[in-house]
Structures are given as structure tokens and as C-alpha cells.
Amino acid sequence: MAVPSPQRAPAPVRHSARLLDLALAVITVVGVVTGVMAAEVRESPWAGLIPLALFLGGLLLFRRRWPMTVLLLSIAAIFVYRFNSHFQGGWIWPASAAYFSAACTPRVRWVALIGVAQLVYAAVDLRWVLPDGVGRFVVHIAGEGLVLAMLIGAGLVCAAVMRWRAQLRETDGRARAAEERLQVSREVHDIVAHTLAVVGVQLNVAADALEEDPAEAAAALRVAKDVRNRAMADLASLIGVLRDNAGGAAPQPDLASVGTLVADARAAGLQVVLDERGDPSAVPAAPAVAVYRIVQEALTNTLKHSGAGQAEVTIDCGPSSVTVEVKDDGRGGGEIVERHGLAGMRERVSALGGTLTVGPVSGGFSVRAQIPVAGSPV
Incomplete structure (x- = not known):
């Protein structure tokens, strides 16, 4: 089975990573030259010191791709320099960045093993100082060991932070995917429920009038066909978005499309009065879509469940x-059961920071929502 390639990091992240690698390379070059010169090495720096520093620094430019290779080559270069010079200032610290980079990988146990092996060799190599004092020997080896432990510990912490960030990104991605699925399910429910309600009414009209008034039956079928075509266009738009082809998707409905919903409801036999106040064009896209879907779901419920003959749609911008309110003269009593439609309306309004009120009123039933615009509190 093919293994999927890792997702490419964004350009700013890659640029920052390259700058960090370059900074570590420069620090390593300067640090190695300064540290060795401070040890009073009498050879000319160009005899081996500066080439060593440049080599160690240059290797760090490849530390992300081949961290273990960079570490092994760094240690080899230090060995070569130590064998050809009188420098006795340490084995671990010149390769600090290489040790840290390798310790950030899952091969941290190998990094520790390599470091311990280098420390053992350093202890053997430094045995000549024992006649002059055990203290110097212990301090030197203990210092090298402490540096190694700190580098490996820092690498482990860095690796843990990177894993935590990856898990956080994965969790955020799952949450966004779940929210998108919920949004799509709400859209599909609203489209399908409205279409079935209107088409069902028109088919009943056509069936009743087919023999006595063929013209009325034909008109009802034409309305049902128009509603069905609009629903298919809306569903095609959603599918286009799901396929990441937003450029070919139809635009989302807005307040100007509410009139179409009212016309569909009127064609289904419901007397609907539309009262629009204020400037609909000033309402942002998200609240406008929410208002459209609320009107759509409320009129659908009126046609399907209330037995109402009249309804009033009020939109105050x-x-x-x-503020949008859909009020009818149907059966307003009884227990309210929030199924997908009402739950979807409540989720839409809540996501935009608004409030939704659903319940019976004098002589009917009302759905009322107030949604802030331009970030203003309700």
C-alpha cells in the first residue's frame, strides 16, 4: 500500500525554518572558532579549525532532512580534527546543534548511545590528566555528560511540542470537518424539506384537478417542476463546494431570494404577506443566508404541519x-418537538451570535430570530 506523502508546510513556515537553520549554522561556526581559540591552540586557524567550523556549520543546513547523517558526519569531523591538533577542549559541544537536531527525531535512543560512546572515548582520551589531578578529569567528563544530557533533553522537549502541535492541528481539522458536515446536512435538509413540501402540495392539486380542470393541473405540475429544478441547482452547488470547486458553484441565496420562497408558498395555496423593512443590501452574506433558510424552514413547516391558511413574513434590516419573523394562523398549541429543521435554525442563529424564539402566539405559531450584523451585539 502506498504511503501518502506528508503535507507540504506553508511557504512562511518553510522560510522561517531555513532562517533558523542558517542562524544555527552561523552560531556554530562562530562558537567553534571562538571556543577553540579560547583554548589557546597555537596552530594557525586555517590549518584545520576554520575548515572544521565551516564544515560543521554547513552540515546544519541539511539537519532537517538527514539529522542522523549530519550528527555522524559532525562527530567524524571532530575526530579528524582532534587527531591532527593539540586541542583538548571537548568532544560534545562542537556538535551541539547536530545532537539537538538528531534528538528531536524518533531515533533519540541511538543519539544517546552515540553520545555515551563518544563520552567513553573522551574519558579514555583524557586519561593523561589523571596524574595531575582526578578533579580535572571528573569535571571535564561530567561537564561533557551534562552538555549531552541537556541537548538530548531539549530535543525530547522539542519533539513533544511538535507532536502536541500536530495533534492540535489534527483535532482542529476534525472539528472543522465536523462543522462542515453539520452545515452541509442543514443545507440539504432545508433544500429537500422545502422542495418535498411544495412539490407534494402541487402534486395533490394536480391529481385533484386532472380530470375537471387540466389547465390547473398543468400549472401545478409546472410549479412543482420549477421548484424541483431550483432544488437540483442548490444541491449541485453544495456538491461543487464539497468537491473544492467553489468557482463553479452557484452563489448562496440572499434576502433578494426570499421572494421566491414566498411565491412557492403562495403557489402551494398559502396566503403569504411579505413585509421587508430597511435596506436588505446592507445585510452581510452570513446573516442573509441564515434569514433565507429560516424563512424557508418556517414556511415548509407551515405547509406540512400547521394547517394554516395565512402567514406573514417580516424582515427588519x-x-x-x-430580525426575521414568520407567523401563521395554524395550530399553535401542543408540545414543540425540535427535529432537524428547528434544531438547524437554532444552530444557524447561535453560530452568528443571535437569538431564536419559537412557539405559539395568539391565533397561530411564530418563529422569530434576531441576528447581529457587522459584529454588533444583539
Whole structure:
């Protein structure tokens, strides 16, 4: 089975990583030259010191791709320099960045093993100082060991942080995917429920009038066909978005499309009055889509469940909020059961920071929502 390639990091992240690698390379070059010169090495720096520093620094430019290779080559270069010079200033610290980079990988146990092996060799190599004092020997080896432990510990912490960030990104991605699925399910429910309600009414009209009034039956079928075509266009738009082809998707409905919903409801036999106040064009896209879907779901419920003959749709576009209310004269009593439709409306309004009120009123049933615009509180 083919293994998927890792997702490429964004350009700013890659640029920052390259700058960090370059900074570590420069610090390594300067640090190695300064540290060795401070040890009072009498050879000319160009005899081996500067080439060593440049080699160690240059290797760090490849530390992300081949961290273990960079570490082994760094240690080999230090061995070569130590064998050809009188420098006795340490084995571990010149390869600090290489040790840290390798310790950030899952092969941290190998890094520790390599470091311990280098420390053992350093202890053997430094045995000549024992006659002059055990303290110097212990301090030197203990210092090297402490540096190694700190580098490996820092690498482990860095690796843990990177894993935590990856898990956080994965969790955020799953949450976004779940929210997108929920949004799509709401859209599909609203489209399909409205279409079935209107088409069902028109088919009943056509069936009743087929023999006595063929013209009325034909008109009802034409309305059903138009509603069905619009629903198919809306579903095609959603599928286009799901396929990451937003450029070919139809635009989302807005307040200008509410009139179509009212016309469909009127064609289904419901007397609907539309009252629009304020400037609909000033309402942002997200609240406008929410208002459209609320009107769509409320009129669908009126046609399917209430037995109402009249309904009034009021949309008030204010400077800080938009208010929509759909009120009918149907059966307003009884227990309210929030299924997908009402739950979807409540989720839409809540996501935009608004409030939704659903319940019976004098002589009917009302759905009322108030949604802030331009970030204004309700």
C-alpha cells in the first residue's frame, strides 16, 4: 500500500525554518572558532579549525532532512580534527546543534548511545590528566555528560511540542470537518424539506384537478417542476463546494431570494404577506443566508404541519441587527418537538451570535430570530 506523502508546510513556515537553520549554522561556526581559540591552540586557524567550523556549520543546513547523517558526519569531523591538533577542549559541544537536531527525531535512543560512546572515548582520551589531578578529569567528563544530557533533553522537549502541535492541528481539522458536515446536512435538509413540501402540495392539486380542470393541473405540475429544478441547482452547488470547486458553484441565496420562497408558498395555496423593512443590501452574506433558510424552514413547516391558511413574513434590516419573523394562523398549541429543521435554525442563529424564539402566539405559531450584523451585539 502506498504511503501518502506528508503535507507540504506553508511557504512562511518553510522560510522561517531555513532562517533558523542558517542562524544555527552561523552560531556554530562562530562558537567553534571562538571556543577553540579560547583554548589557546597555537596552530594557525586555517590549518584545520576554520575548515572544521565551516564544515560543521554547513552540515546544519541539511539537519532537517538527514539529522542522523549530519550528527555522524559532525562527530567524524571532530575526530579528524582532534587527531591532527593539540586541542583538548571537548568532544560534545562542537556538535551541539547536530545532537539537538538528531534528538528531536524518533531515533533519540541511538543519539544517546552515540553520545555515551563518544563520552567513553573522551574519558579514555583524557586519561593523561589523571596524574595531575582526578578533579580535572571528573569535571571535564561530567561537564561533557551534562552538555549531552541537556541537548538530548531539549530535543525530547522539542519533539513533544511538535507532536502536541500536530495533534492540535489534527483535532482542529476534525472539528472543522465536523462543522462542515453539520452545515452541509442543514443545507440539504432545508433544500429537500422545502422542495418535498411544495412539490407534494402541487402534486395533490394536480391529481385533484386532472380530470375537471387540466389547465390547473398543468400549472401545478409546472410549479412543482420549477421548484424541483431550483432544488437540483442548490444541491449541485453544495456538491461543487464539497468537491473544492467553489468557482463553479452557484452563489448562496440572499434576502433578494426570499421572494421566491414566498411565491412557492403562495403557489402551494398559502396566503403569504411579505413585509421587508430597511435596506436588505446592507445585510452581510452570513446573516442573509441564515434569514433565507429560516424563512424557508418556517414556511415548509407551515405547509406540512400547521394547517394554516395565512402567514406573514417580516424582515427588519436594522443598523446593528436583522430580525426575521414568520407567523401563521395554524395550530399553535401542543408540545414543540425540535427535529432537524428547528434544531438547524437554532444552530444557524447561535453560530452568528443571535437569538431564536419559537412557539405559539395568539391565533397561530411564530418563529422569530434576531441576528447581529457587522459584529454588533444583539
